[in-house]
Amino acid sequence: MTEKATRQVAPALKAEILAEALPYIQRFFDKTIVIKYGGNAMTDPQLKDCFARDVVLLKLVGMNPVVVHGGGPQIESLLQRVGKKGEFIQGMRVTDAETMDLVEMVLGGQVNKEIVNLINQHGGKAVGLTGKDAGFIRARKLLMQKKDAPPGDVIDVGQVGQITGIDPSLISFLDKGDFIPVIAPIGVGEGGETYNINADVVAGKLAEILHAEKLVLLTNTPGVLDENGKLLTGLTPREIDELVANGTLSGGMLPKIGSALDAARSGVQSVHVIDGRVEHCLLLEILTDHGVGTMIKSK
Ligand SMILES: Nc1ncnc2c1ncn2[C@@H]1O[C@H](COP(=O)(O)OP(=O)(O)O)[C@@H](O)[C@H]1O
Numbered sequence: 001m002t003e004k005a006t007r008q009v010a011p012a013l014k015a016e017i018l019a020e021a022l023p024y025i026q027r028f029f030d031k032t033i034v035i036k037y038g039g040n041a042m043t044d045p046q047l048k049d050c051f052a053r054d055v056v057l058l059k060l061v062g063m064n065p066v067v068v069h070g071g072g073p074q075i076e077s078l079l080q081r082v083g084k085k086g087e088f089i090q091g092m093r094v095t096d097a098e099t100m101d102l103v104e105m106v107l108g109g110q111v112n113k114e115i116v117n118l119i120n121q122h123g124g125k126a127v128g129l130t131g132k133d134a135g136f137i138r139a140r141k142l143l144m145q146k147k148d149a150p151p152g153d154v155i156d157v158g159q160v161g162q163i164t165g166i167d168p169s170l171i172s173f174l175d176k177g178d179f180i181p182v183i184a185p186i187g188v189g190e191g192g193e194t195y196n197i198n199a200d201v202v203a204g205k206l207a208e209i210l211h212a213e214k215l216v217l218l219t220n221t222p223g224v225l226d227e228n229g230k231l232l233t234g235l236t237p238r239e240i241d242e243l244v245a246n247g248t249l250s251g252g253m254l255p256k257i258g259s260a261l262d263a264a265r266s267g268v269q270s271v272h273v274i275d276g277r278v279e280h281c282l283l284l285e286i287l288t289d290h291g292v293g294t295m296i297k298s299k
């Protein structure tokens with residue numbers, strides 16, 4: 001096609017794509033969309049900018065985006081700087097007291113404020129929170145069941161938290177006031193203890209408690225991949241069990257898929273794991289017919 005022809009076609013195509021968004025804007029108007037922004041998807045400045053613009057756009061067309069972010073690689077980089085080595089068991093970071101302090105600095109400080117600032121630079125009104133604010137994410141120490149061991153045979157992973165409750169009122173208040181909550185996955189115990197919680201787990205539970213319409217988990221793969229590295233576009237609970245049993249799902253994908261499935265089963269209408277390295281992946285997923293990534297089905 002000549003350059004002139006491309007210029008003539010482009011506006012029509014653009015208009016068609018914009019028009020395609022209308023039914024989605026109508027369907028998701030005033031609905032809550034929980035977006036998990038994984039630390040692995042946060043590496044490139046241009047992608048971060050795209051993400052922030054997409055979140056602002058979703059808010060402006062009447063949805064209630066709630067951002068929950070991770071920061072695994074960013075935590076790793078600080079641990080390395082202070083001469084510590086990160087260790088993971090079944091996708092959870094072993095968190096001693098010193099690591100907890102560093103995790104809180106990175107998640108509640110550096111990463112949270114960077115996302116808040118980017119969204120606000122693009123005209124949004126983002127408010128950064130951790131679960132300690134108004135004590136809205138309550139947690140207790142996670143007792144992690146050992147794989148293939150009898151029930152009760154647990155591994156101590158330190159100050160990793162298991163959510164005991166989320167108070168939705170603060171988030172609902174912010175949503176109504178045109179604010180965009182940006183949440184770091186830190187929980188608080190009954191005695192004021194700080195807990196490190198996997199961000200996928202927080203996003204899944206929050207989607208459930210807020211009766212979200214959608215949960216979108218942005219990561220650094222095209223979605224969930226099979227043993228040959230091919231994208232699986234949809235997954236049922238039975239297929240997930242098989243992928244876990246044969247070792248195709250591992251590491252950080254384990255808590256992600258577990259949380260996604262819990263959310264789908266508890267009534268979140270659509271749950272997707274998508275490629276956060278694709279520019280405007282949020283708009284593609286939410287506002288177009290062009291589904292991306294893996295949809296997690298409840299049955
Ligand atoms: N079957 C699978 N399909 C895709 N990714 C997988 C799979 N099994 C394990 N993974 C790993 O899970 C990672 C995503 O989880 P995680 O590292 O926690 O990222 P995030 O920061 O997005 O939460 C991928 O980068 C990949 O290395």
Ligand SMILES: CC(=O)N[C@@H](CCC(=O)OP(=O)(O)O)C(=O)O
Pocket residue numbers: 037038039040069070071072073075091092093103160161185196197198199200252
């Ligand atoms: C308990 C636990 O593992 N917490 C995570 C919290 C951050 C996170 O989940 O970040 P991503 O989403 O980028 O993986 C951690 O310390 O890495």
